[in-house]
Amino acid sequence: MDKVIAIDGPSASGKSSLAKMLSEKLRIPYINTGSMFRAAAFAAQQKNISWENESDLADMLEKLNMEYKLNSDGEFDLCIDGTFPAEALRSSEIAAGASKVATYPAVRHALKLQQQKMKNLGWLVMEGRDIGTVIFPEAQFKFFITASPLERARRRLAQEGDKAGGSLEEVAAAIAARDEQDSNRPVAPLRPAEDAELLDNSSMTLDETFNYIYNKVKNAVL
């Protein structure tokens, strides 16, 4: 079994906040794999490589230096070719690009190898779409977090305001479109692992979700 807490689920389900809280409380690294797909889309945009061109994207990723660096707060920040693009990665345009490039097997393969290497870090919490199914099928803990599209749109608007990309209905529609693309791609689609615990937190607070998971994992990790 791998010493991994895998947290999968659709966008804006609260995965990132949850994974961050677990990492702080358990004092273990937190890896947000969505950032890596966003970084691939962002780097392609910077280099004028089309999000439609799988082989150019794969060539780019082979040369790109993408790594997580520990910052002074003890968090891992994604670094691409020496720069930290965290802010630029949050836009709804880059989110859509990430979802597009994430449909290509060659892109997923390049990032998978990097994600799997991270188990050298010891216990870690890794968040994404296919951590429990593809990246770490032997993870000791697997959770699949979800919530209704409307509730997720509300959370996204509360968190990102103008950057969320529109009204409540528009954001909910963009979230539903991204769910559709993520769930229906042939490679590593968004779905719970058979042995994952499903948690619909539509009517739970973040603290309630956190406490639920923390109580399940703490004895094994601490």
Ligand code: C5P
């Ligand atoms: O989690 P986040 O919204 O940052 O992810 C951006 C996009 O990256 C998702 O819509 C999804 O298409 C893709 N992704 C993925 N597999 C992961 C993490 C993210 O396909 N493990």
